[in-house]
Amino acid sequence: MRASARRPLVAHVIYRLQTGGLENGLVNLIDRLPPERFRHAVICLTGATGFAARLRRADVPIVELGKREGNDPLMLWRLWRLFRRLRPAVVHTRNLAALEAQLPAALAGVPCRIHGEHGWDVHDPEGRSRRYRIVRRLYRPFVHRYVTVSGHLRRYLVEAVGVAPEAVEAICNGVDTGRFRPGRDRGALPPGFAGEGDVVFGWVGRMAEIKDPVLLARAFVRARRAGGEAAARMRLVLVGEGDERAAVERALAEGGAREAAWLAGARDDVPALMRAFDVFVLPSRAEGISNTILEAMATGLPVIATRVGGNPELVEEAVTGTLVPPGDVDALAAALLRYAGDAALRGEQGRAARERAELRFGIERMVRRYESLYGRLLLERLGGAVAGQPGGAA
Numbered sequence: 102m103r104a105s106a107r108r109p110l111v112a113h114v115i116y117r118l119q120t121g122g123l124e125n126g127l128v129n130l131i132d133r134l135p136p137e138r139f140r141h142a143v144i145c146l147t148g149a150t151g152f153a154a155r156l157r158r159a160d161v162p163i164v165e166l167g168k169r170e171g172n173d174p175l176m177l178w179r180l181w182r183l184f185r186r187l188r189p190a191v192v193h194t195r196n197l198a199a200l201e202a203q204l205p206a207a208l209a210g211v212p213c214r215i216h217g218e219h220g221w222d223v224h225d226p227e228g229r230s231r232r233y234r235i236v237r238r239l240y241r242p243f244v245h246r247y248v249t250v251s252g253h254l255r256r257y258l259v260e261a262v263g264v265a266p267e268a269v270e271a272i273c274n275g276v277d278t279g280r281f282r283p284g285r286d287r288g289a290l291p292p293g294f295a296g297e298g299d300v301v302f303g304w305v306g307r308m309a310e311i312k313d314p315v316l317l318a319r320a321f322v323r324a325r326r327a328g329g330e331a332a333a334r335m336r337l338v339l340v341g342e343g344d345e346r347a348a349v350e351r352a353l354a355e356g357g358a359r360e361a362a363w364l365a366g367a368r369d370d371v372p373a374l375m376r377a378f379d380v381f382v383l384p385s386r387a388e389g390i391s392n393t394i395l396e397a398m399a400t401g402l403p404v405i406a407t408r409v410g411g412n413p414e415l416v417e418e419a420v421t422g423t424l425v426p427p428g429d430v431d432a433l434a435a436a437l438l439r440y441a442g443d444a445a446l447r448g449e450q451g452r453a454a455r456e457r458a459e460l461r462f463g464i465e466r467m468v469r470r471y472e473s474l475y476g477r478l479l480l481e482r483l484g485g486a487v488a489g490q491p492g493g494a495a
Contacts (some may be wrong), residue, residue, distance in 0.1 A: 109190035109479055112211075114180075116198035118149035118163065120367070121307070122392040123219040124272045125197055126467075127251075128155045134469045136160075142187060146176065146199060177205050186211035190460050190483065191215060191475060197222050197233060203243040205306050212482045215474070216240075217248040218258065220389025220410070223311055227387060228257050228296040234457065237262045241404075246478055248471075250390040250409030270474060273414070275467030276395035278459050281372050283401030283451070289373040294336065294363055300441045301336045302380030303402075305371055305393045306385075307483045308343025312426070318349045320433035322356025324441070327434070331442035337362040340374055354445075379447055380440045386427050398458040403450035405436045421454040456492045 113131070118124055131141050132155075141161045143149075146168040153163055164183065168176050180202050184192065191213040192206040206214050225233050241262065249255040255271045258264040273334040287295055302321070306312045317339070325332045339349065339362065346364065353359045370373060375381070381397030381404045388410035395415065397404050404411045404422035416422040420443050423439075425432040440447055 102111060108138065108140045110142060110187060111191040111193060111475060112142045112144055112184070112187060114144045114146070114192060114194040114199045114202040115405070116145070117147045117198065118143060118145050118153050120150070120152050122274065122390070124152060125155075125392055126219070127195070127375075128152075129275065129277070129464055130468060130471055131161060132157045132251075133464065134472055138472070141441045142189065143379050144180075144183065144202070146202070148154050153269050177201065178236075181205035181209050184211055190479060193217065195219055197236065200237065200240050207243040211375050213246075213247045213400050213475075213478045214244055215248060215478065216244045216465075217250075218253075218389070219250050221387045223309070226311055227260065232442075232477035234261055236355030243270075245482070246270065246474065248474065251414055252276055253411050253414065254389055254410045271472070272467060272470045273302075273411075273462060274390050274392055274395060276399045276458055276462050276477050277464050278399045281375060281396045281399035283455055284376050285379075286373065286376045289370055289377045290338070291363060295377075299334045300331070300379045300447075301338060301377060301380050302437060302440075302471050303340070304377065304382050305340040305374070306383070308339075308341050308345040308349065310345060312343075312345075313384045313386050314339055314341075314343075315348045315352055316428065316430055316433065317382055318352040318358075318362070319356070320384070320430050320437060321362065322352065322358045323430060323434040324437040325358050325361065326356070327438055327441075331438060335437065338374065338378065340365045340371065341361070343365045364481065371396070374401070375402065378402055380405060380437075382433075382434055382437070383407065383412070384427070385409060385412075391415065395458060395462050398454035398462070401448055401451040401455040403440065403454060405433070405440065417453075417457065419452050421457055 144164045146166050148165045149163050182467055184206055189211055192211045194200055194202045194214040195217040196219050203214055221228055247258055247264055249271050252272055255269050258269050259266050263323050310315050321337045325335055353362050381402045383394055383406040385407055390411040394404055404416050406416050407427040408424040409427050416424055418424050423436050427434055
């Protein structure tokens with residue numbers, strides 16, 4: 102038997118392979134796990150986008166199942182057949198939309214089954230839905246281990262869903278501290294948009310309601326209207342596309358701040374854009390763990406974020422940034438003004454953010470923890486039959 106066939110296969114099941122924090126973390130993990138230890142397959146319940154090109158490994162198949170909107174009973178049968186054909190050692194589903202794959206994985210005899218929680222569903226931004234809790238409880242017997250990206254989500258699984266504490270492991274997303282690095286450079290901005298003395302506030306994400314870019318636009322307008330030298334020097338950059346773009350443009354135009362803002366759209370040069378910012382802002386209504394906060398910290402930026410989800414686990418209040426209540430335009434505007442007028446604060450907190458990113462959130466640390474999780478579960482469930490492990494096939 103070929104050595105490649107004896108390595109355990111990890112089948113990662115997601116709803117759709119597209120631009121996003123979950124998907125970015127998955128690609129980073131696959132690209133960095135030791136290829137001599139694991140094979141991988143990515144199973145998309147719906148489909149994949151050009152984001153799939155981010156996978157550097159050429160030996161990773163991407164399966165697109167084209168799931169129909171809503172309930173699709175045939176999908177469970179198709180997943181069962183796929184698992185029987187691929188014979189993965191591990192099935193790793195991510196988020197509620199992919200949890201249903203745990204049942205056909207169990208019926209197909211997959212020996213190791215993991216489910217990851219990466220953030221709240223858009224229809225349940227605070228995890229209060231009784232229906233979603235019941236769904237998670239119904240699938241609980243089919244899952245051997247849970248992974249969450251934050252302590253906040255871990256507590257939810259233990260306290261609200263009833264998962265045994267020893268079955269849940271919190272593994273925070275990691276950031277590439279080489280790709281995202283300090284070095285102030287306005288070169289990625291439009292010519293003349295921001296002068297040397299201007300303060301650029303940056304946001305990166307999907308222009309979706311749950312990310313609340315409209316609140317940021319309104320707070321930016323309110324801060325500039327407060328007047329003063331600091332307010333006049335404020336600039337805003339929003340990177341990303343989505344349904345809320347028109348509302349953001351309207352809020353800026355009605356507030357007379359459209360010329361001080363640049364809506365950059367979807368971009369491939371986010372690391373360079375981050376280095377053009379002075380402060381990063383994330384006003385989300387809900388978060389699991391924000392990759393963009395980690396990227397901003399690695400870039401050496403202070404962070405203004407809402408006190409939701411895993412944000413307090415990343416942003417250390419008054420050390421690496423400021424936390425404000427979600428939906429509070431006045432608090433957010435006050436924070437913007439404070440950073441606009443205090444260069445020393447920006448520098449001090451930016452340096453602390455970079456140090457925290459390097460010490461606690463480096464991507465290699467995340468990869469090592471997933472490698473350990475897969476290895477431990479494989480040994481527990483398969484013992485000496487695990488390739489690459491002591492006593493297993495080489």
